[in-house]
Amino acid sequence: MKQELLVKSSACKILVVDDETEMCEVLQCQLNSKNYSVAAVHRGEEALKKLKIEKFQLVITDLKMPGMGGLELLRAIKQVDPEVEVIITTGYGTVEMAVSAMKEGAYHFIQKPFVMEEILTLVEKALEKKELKAVLTVYESSQTIFSNVRLESLLPVIVSTACKILRADDASIMLMGEDGKLGVAAAYGFNDDKYKKDSLALGERVAGRVAQWKEPVLIWGSLAGDSRFSDVTASREVKSAIVYPLIVGKQMMGVLNANRTLRTEPFTNADLHMAGIFGSHISQAIFNAKLYHQLEAKNQELQKTYRQLEEAQERFVQTEKLAAIGQMAAGIAHELNNPLTGILGFSEILLEEAGLSVQQREDLEGILKQSRRCRDIINNLLHFARKHEPHKEPIEILSLLGSTLQLMQYDCSTSGIELLRELPKSAPRIFGDATQLQQVFLNILINARQAVSEKDLKKLLIRIQQESEDVAIHFEDNGCGIPRKNLDKIFDPFFTTKPVGQGTGLGLSISYGIVRQHGGKIEVESQEGVGSRFTIRLPIYVEKGG
Amino acid sequence: MVYRILVVDDEESVRQVLARFLTRKGFSVFTAGDGPEALDLIKKERPHLMLLDVRMPGMDGMQVLRSARELDKEIGILVATAVSDVDLAKQMMSLGAFDYILKPFDLSYLETTVMAKLFLMTP
Numbered sequence: 001m002k003q004e005l006l007v008k009s010s011a012c013k014i015l016v017v018d019d020e021t022e023m024c025e026v027l028q029c030q031l032n033s034k035n036y037s038v039a040a041v042h043r044g045e046e047a048l049k050k051l052k053i054e055k056f057q058l059v060i061t062d063l064k065m066p067g068m069g070g071l072e073l074l075r076a077i078k079q080v081d082p083e084v085e086v087i088i089t090t091g092y093g094t095v096e097m098a099v100s101a102m103k104e105g106a107y108h109f110i111q112k113p114f115v116m117e118e119i120l121t122l123v124e125k126a127l128e129k130k131e132l133k134a135v136l137t138v139y140e141s142s143q144t145i146f147s148n149v150r151l152e153s154l155l156p157v158i159v160s161t162a163c164k165i166l167r168a169d170d171a172s173i174m175l176m177g178e179d180g181k182l183g184v185a186a187a188y189g190f191n192d193d194k195y196k197k198d199s200l201a202l203g204e205r206v207a208g209r210v211a212q213w214k215e216p217v218l219i220w221g222s223l224a225g226d227s228r229f230s231d232v233t234a235s236r237e238v239k240s241a242i243v244y245p246l247i248v249g250k251q252m253m254g255v256l257n258a259n260r261t262l263r264t265e266p267f268t269n270a271d272l273h274m275a276g277i278f279g280s281h282i283s284q285a286i287f288n289a290k291l292y293h294q295l296e297a298k299n300q301e302l303q304k305t306y307r308q309l310e311e312a313q314e315r316f317v318q319t320e321k322l323a324a325i326g327q328m329a330a331g332i333a334h335e336l337n338n339p340l341t342g343i344l345g346f347s348e349i350l351l352e353e354a355g356l357s358v359q360q361r362e363d364l365e366g367i368l369k370q371s372r373r374c375r376d377i378i379n380n381l382l383h384f385a386r387k388h389e390p391h392k393e394p395i396e397i398l399s400l401l402g403s404t405l406q407l408m409q410y411d412c413s414t415s416g417i418e419l420l421r422e423l424p425k426s427a428p429r430i431f432g433d434a435t436q437l438q439q440v441f442l443n444i445l446i447n448a449r450q451a452v453s454e455k456d457l458k459k460l461l462i463r464i465q466q467e468s469e470d471v472a473i474h475f476e477d478n479g480c481g482i483p484r485k486n487l488d489k490i491f492d493p494f495f496t497t498k499p500v501g502q503g504t505g506l507g508l509s510i511s512y513g514i515v516r517q518h519g520g521k522i523e524v525e526s527q528e529g530v531g532s533r534f535t536i537r538l539p540i541y542v543e544k545g546g
Numbered sequence: 547m548v549y550r551i552l553v554v555d556d557e558e559s560v561r562q563v564l565a566r567f568l569t570r571k572g573f574s575v576f577t578a579g580d581g582p583e584a585l586d587l588i589k590k591e592r593p594h595l596m597l598l599d600v601r602m603p604g605m606d607g608m609q610v611l612r613s614a615r616e617l618d619k620e621i622g623i624l625v626a627t628a629v630s631d632v633d634l635a636k637q638m639m640s641l642g643a644f645d646y647i648l649k650p651f652d653l654s655y656l657e658t659t660v661m662a663k664l665f666l667m668t669p
């Protein structure tokens with residue numbers, strides 16, 4: 001690095017302040033011979049005036065001068081431009097003076113007469129320290145930059161830091177979009193928003209050319225005066241600009257623009273060098289942020305797939321369970337039906353016999369009644385097992401639900417159940433088998449009716465809600481609720497908590513199968529003692545070609 | 547005149563109960579436990595009606611129905627089965643069964659069905 005810094009020494013400007021003309025001349029001559037550009041003044045006030053209009057990297061000042069002295073000048077300089085390094089020379093230094101000079105921020109304090117070698121080394125070191133300090137800020141800012149993994153938060157930090165490090169009045173970053181054009185992604189220091197719309201093709205204007213050439217440019221003064229860009233009309237007045245391409249590997253990611261519009265002194269090669277270090281850092285940071293973004297997207301995708309897989313597996317298990325049970329049930333039902341025919345028949349025959357006692361007749365009727373119940377249960381099972389292909393058609397869900405509720409209406413009013421409806425005026429159609437869906441609604445409604453039977457105030461609320469792709473039908477009751485431990489069992493075939501003879505535990509598993517068959521979902525929320533809500537979601541019917 | 551009814555079922559309890567019931571109702575009842583036996587009886591006894599099961603070992607109900615139709619164009623065939631299958635029912639009906647009832651059934655229902663058919667068959 002030292003080598004590079006020395007090469008750039010021509011860009012380093014040194015101001016010598018001494019009331020002795022000879023002293024000024026000696027220093028000027030010596031430093032000039034080392035390729036520094038040197039200016040000299042005789043008074044502190046003069047020096048300060050010059051510093052306000054011109055940029056210097058180093059000031060070498062005498063301590064004792066008429067008017068403004070060296071210490072006073074040092075203080076003033078640090079206020080005007082804290083980055084300027086100051087070396088104080090004096091013919092009669094005391095320890096106290098040296099200490100206070102250092103405290104005020106002087107780089108060094110040396111006593112005259114000094115060996116020329118000594119002061120040259122010192123100058124070199126001071127400038128090197130300055131350069132290192134700047135590089136250090138770059139590295140420090142890198143930490144903040146690299147800690148921002150998201151592009152949205154990273155880019156604003158980059159442009160504001162670029163302004164600080166390069167002492168620019170404004171800076172912007174343009175990123176290569178998917179359309180191959182450069183677009184402004186973040187900006188700092190602009191007072192209007194016009195720039196935001198900038199979208200440049202490769203080779204278009206300054207930024208477009210930098211992106212194409214993949215070479216940084218440093219511009220002094222107007223574009224018209226620059227042979228590379230003389231055909232580009234300036235959109236505003238810029239005193240000096242650095243445009244730096246952001247490249248990682250072979251990938252062109254965008255450009256960093258830094259402009260001086262207020263500051264008079266133009267960017268130097270040293271600034272360009274700094275932009276280079278900074279540029280390579282931010283390129284990497286932007287690259288990382290993009291990777292991070294991709295990674296995040298991939299990760300989300302993965303999670304989604306995983307969830308879908310889990311759901312599918314759950315459905316698969318449930319469907320398999322249903323199918324296995326169904327086959328078994330069908331087999332058993334057939335086996336049972338023949339002996340049942342006998343039981344039913346013989347009791348009927350016996351009942352016709354003359355001379356039966358009242359007791360015998362009652363007993364026989366009992367047998368008959370119970371065998372008929374067996375038959376009903378078996379029929380339920382068979383119904384459940386039957387792989388009957390649904391006849392699907394577009395269905396008005398409102399009227400289907402309406403007619404189902406009508407079936408329940410009478411039953412509800414005689415058992416003191418308040419049947420509430422929250423139905424929209426219209427609802428989208430769904431595609432399905434009306435008979436099957438009605439069976440689902442009935443199963444759920446009958447369950448709800450059974451659930452509220454022990455309550456004093458019995459309520460049943462039916463709501464329809466349109467969602468983005470589904471119609472949701474909610475059935476809410478204020479019944480006994482479902483204990484947490486039962487929640488994942490209620491859709492299993494034969495799971496029932498009802499007394500023998502009142503439930504076969506098939507209602508919900510049949511409903512589950514039907515709803516799945518319709519591409520829908522059936523969900524339950526419940527709190528023990530408070531009530532339950534069953535929600536059926538069915539996909540909205542989309543007419544083909546319409 | 548006494549109507550003759552043939553009961554075809556592989557399950558003995560079914561044969562028994564149907565025979566007992568129909569005999570009581572004044573029919574002349576024959577029973578067969580499988581297809582060949584049934585076809586024999588059709589040839590020998592010329593029953594008016596046949597109650598036919600579907601699932602049987604050897605010849606099944608469908609085959610029995612076909613052969614019976616060939617032997618006797620007039621015989622009334624009532625399918626009584628535990629197999630509740632829409633397609634099967636349609637097929638049996640198109641092959642000439644006049645009804646298809648599901649086991650287990652109430653005997654009174656069977657009686658009505660049988661009586662109605664015989665009434666229609668009477669010239």
Ligand SMILES: Nc1ncnc2c1ncn2[C@@H]1O[C@H](COP(=O)(O)OP(=O)(O)OP(=O)(O)O)[C@@H](O)[C@H]1O
Binds near residue numbers: 447497498
């Ligand atoms: N609305 C509800 N409130 C409380 N518990 C319910 C409700 N709906 C269902 N359950 C519980 O889920 C179980 C299973 O319901 P499912 O409808 O499958 O069978 P069932 O009602 O017991 O019998 P079936 O419907 O065959 O007559 C019920 O026994 C009950 O414990």
Ligand SMILES: [Mg+2]
Binds near residue numbers: 447508
């Ligand atoms: Mg139920």
